[in-house]
Amino acid sequence: xxxxxxxxxxxxxxxxxxxxxxxxxxxxxxxxxxxxxxxxxxxxxxxxxxxxxxxxxxxxxxxxxxxxxxxxxxxxxxxxxxxxxxxxxxxxxxxxxxxxxxxxxxxxxxxxxxxxxxxxxxxxxxxxxxxxxxxxxxxxxxxxxxxxxxxxxxxxxxxxxxxxxxxxxxxxxxxxxxxxxxxxxxxxxxxxxxxxxxxxxxxxxxxxxxxxxxxxxxxxxxxxxxxxxxxxxxxxxxxxxxxxxxxxxxxxxxxxxxxxxxxxxxxxxxxxxxxxxxxxxxxxxxxxxxxxxxxxxxxxxxxxxxxxxxxxxxxxxxxxxxxxxxxxxxxxxxxxxxxxxxx
Numbered sequence: 001x002x003x004x005x006x007x008x009x010x011x012x013x014x015x016x017x018x019x020x021x022x023x024x025x026x027x028x029x030x031x032x033x034x035x036x037x038x039x040x041x042x043x044x045x046x047x048x049x050x051x052x053x054x055x056x057x058x059x060x061x062x063x064x065x066x067x068x069x070x071x072x073x074x075x076x077x078x079x080x081x082x083x084x085x086x087x088x089x090x091x092x093x094x095x096x097x098x099x100x101x102x103x104x105x106x107x108x109x110x111x112x113x114x115x116x117x118x119x120x121x122x123x124x125x126x127x128x129x130x131x132x133x134x135x136x137x138x139x140x141x142x143x144x145x146x147x148x149x150x151x152x153x154x155x156x157x158x159x160x161x162x163x164x165x166x167x168x169x170x171x172x173x174x175x176x177x178x179x180x181x182x183x184x185x186x187x188x189x190x191x192x193x194x195x196x197x198x199x200x201x202x203x204x205x206x207x208x209x210x211x212x213x214x215x216x217x218x219x220x221x222x223x224x225x226x227x228x229x230x231x232x233x234x235x236x237x238x239x240x241x242x243x244x245x246x247x248x249x250x251x252x253x254x255x256x257x258x259x260x261x262x263x264x265x266x267x268x269x270x271x272x273x274x275x276x277x278x279x280x281x282x283x284x285x286x287x288x289x290x291x292x293x294x295x296x297x298x299x300x301x302x303x304x305x306x307x308x309x310x311x312x313x314x315x316x317x318x319x320x321x322x323x324x325x326x327x328x329x330x331x332x333x334x335x336x337x338x339x340x341x342x343x
Contacts, residue, residue, distance in 0.1 A: 054275035055096055055199040058117050058160070063103035065194060066162075067186050072105045072113055075182035078169025080105040080112050088280070090268050090320070091243060094252045097273050098122040099199045100242075107169055109145040113183070115164030116242030119196035120156060123249035128154065128161050131245035138177055141167070151176040154241040157188050159196040163242030199272075204316040206271040206341055212255035219340035221257070223292075223332040226325075228257040228264060257333065265323035265330060267337050273318035280311045289327055292335020294319065298327045310334045317341070 059065040063082055072080045083106045085092055095102050100118030120128065132154030141150050148170055154163040166183060168174040210218065216230035233254030235247070246252075253269040270276070280286060281297045289298040289310055296312035309322040312334040319341070321334040 054279070055099055056197050057096055058099055058101040058119065058196070059194050061101060063101065065187075065190055066101075066103050066115060066117055067105070067113075067183055069105065071186045072183065075174075075179040075186070076107070076113065076167065076169045077172025077174035077179070078107050080107050083112075088283075090252065090254070090270065091239075093270055093273050093276050093318070094250050095243065095246045097199065097250055097270065098246055099197050100246065102243075107167075110148050110170045111141065111143055111150070111165075111167040113164065113166050114240060115162065115183075116240060116246065117187075118161045118242060118246060119198055120159055120161050121196065122198050123161060123245055127245045127249045128156070131241040131248070132163065135163070135241055136177065136180065146170040149174070149176040151180045152238070152240055153180045153184070155184055157184065158191045160187075160191055161242060161245070162187055162191075163245070164240040165238055202272060202274075202316050204314070206251065206269070206317050209251040209253045209269050209271060209341055210343075211253065215253075215255055215337065215340050218343065219336050221333065221336055223336055224325075224329045225332075226259045226264060226329065228259050228333070230255045230257055232256075233266065233268075255337075264325055265321055265333055267322075267333060268318070268320040269337065269341055270318040270320075272316060274313045274316050276318045276320075277311045277313045280309075289331040290335075291319075291321075291331040292338065294335055294338055296331055296334060298331065312338065314338060 069080055069082055083104050085102055092102060095116055095118060098118050099122050100116055102116050104112065104114035106112045135154040136151050138149070138151040141148050149168040150165060152165045162184065166176050166180045168176045168179050212230045212232045219230065221228040233256055235244070251271045255267050256263050257265045257267065277295065277297060280299050283299050285300045286297045289296050291310060291312040294312040294314055296310055298308050298310045301307045301309065306324050307322055308327055308330060309320055310327065310330045312319045319334045319338045321330040321337070323330055
């Protein structure tokens with residue numbers, strides 16, 4: 001049987017990634033991250049390198065530039081409310097690190113609309129073509145509140161890659177394809193007034209992050225006191241082509257680490273995301289922690305699960321390690337993964 005951490009890890013993945021990406025009653029919340037802000041002062045150790053600012057969210061972090069509540073309601077055939085993302089999970093950072101933004105609108109029941117807007121130049125046309133090769137894709141769904149028509153989509157709007165999932169309101173006569181076309185037209189009317197800013201790629205940003213099988217071969221976990229084996233992490237269903245493309249373009253990687261067939265920890269890698277450590281270091285309960293040669297802080301989960309996440313950086317890249325095992329073990333694992341990521 002799996003360690004109870006399996007449920008915790010998988011729940012964390014669902015909360016952090018699937019929220020708003022599956023047909024549930026409340027659609028996901030978009031990232032409320034604003035434009036570029038000064039590097040925050042962490043409660044942990046001093047930065048390893050001097051970097052002036054974190055990435056700027058697309059459209060100054062304003063989802064109403066993508067669509068207003070009234071526009072989404074008119075397009076989908078029912079009232080909705082914008083539901084901001086907390087901005088403190090790996091999916092948010094993956095999109096933000098490319099200069100993008102995540103936005104969503106939730107109806108009173110059923111599923112709503114969730115989208116990403118990312119500079120085309122930040123992801124590259126090849127990634128966009130691959131992620132959007134089957135788009136638009138329309139289908140029917142029922143989350144338990146009644147049948148709904150839905151479409152996923154991917155399109156270029158000026159300098160922006162606009163993609164996501166659109167559900168027509170329950171009981172409406174609106175076709176999701178028509179709703180999608182209306183939302184694309186709404187954003188197109190404003191997009192030209194907002195220049196796409198490409199985040200600066202720092203020297204030392206990891207390229208070609210190894211997959212979990214390769215990390216399993218490279219990473220020496222003896223420093224954790226455990227003999228751990230890496231297995232591939234999960235990607236969500238119905239997250240939308242923009243999110244999947246952002247994962248590919250950024251090199252974001254998630255792995256589970258098992259001992260004797262039981263999951264002990266979950267690790268994440270996000271090249272270039274040094275700034276996440278400083279953000280998380282300002283959270284309640286954050287404490288410096290050893291993580292090999294990395295600068296790191298440990299932050300307890302606020303949900304009472306007993307899990308702790310270590311956020312670590314070499315000054316350029318981000319490694320996270322989450323679990324209910326000891327903080328020292330999680331820090332050691334993060335440091336070992338960083339070594340394995342560079343070969």
